[in-house]
Amino acid sequence: QSALTQPASVSGSPGQSITISCTGTSSDVGGNNYVSWYQQHPGKAPKLMIYDVSNRPSGVSNRFSGSKSGNTASLTISGLQAEDEADYYCSSYTSSSTTFGTGTKVTFL
């Protein structure tokens, strides 16, 4: 299973909105609504931010939102804040495996 494709980096100014894409195929991202997003700060374990395309776990800021169109899922961060600087990974679940994205580093301009 090949990794899902994400942009290597996305930059934004504090307070701006940014969107990270995650492109797969009809066999993974496009085949169901089981896309998740994780945030990872350096040296830390990942943290679940979005599951099942657009659901936020308890405790995750509503500045984070997810969507999907065809074989591409997206994570939008609105009102960018300092603590949002991190690596972000998408993942796609199927009954046979889970595939992660290549990862996107979010930085401030």
Added chain:
Amino acid sequence: QVQLVQSGAEVKKPGASVKVSCKASGYTFISYYMYWVRQAPGQGLEWMGVINASGGNTRYAQRFQGRVTMTRDTSTSTVYMELSSLRSEDTAVYYCARAYTTAIDYWGQGTLVTVSS
């Protein structure tokens, strides 16, 4: 609170095997599946496989088939991941992570495995 506590860092020679443990607490162990995910230095996340903590059945990523074995001990709420025939490319941080529906909601602190001659 849910906690996943992993065993400590390991240094292994090429060709050896490593076994990493992950002790769960704060929830009903047999009610959840457990994933193993690894991350090579400076690289992304890679799914290795999953174990059903109740029945012990497993599913492994194709690229690790034949080299990885995941087991669990329900009496101690511990899952194990053993990787054999280690090579330098297996140097990575290995995470256990609790499955939550189709995602992962809790992660262990990670175990660094270094493969070096």
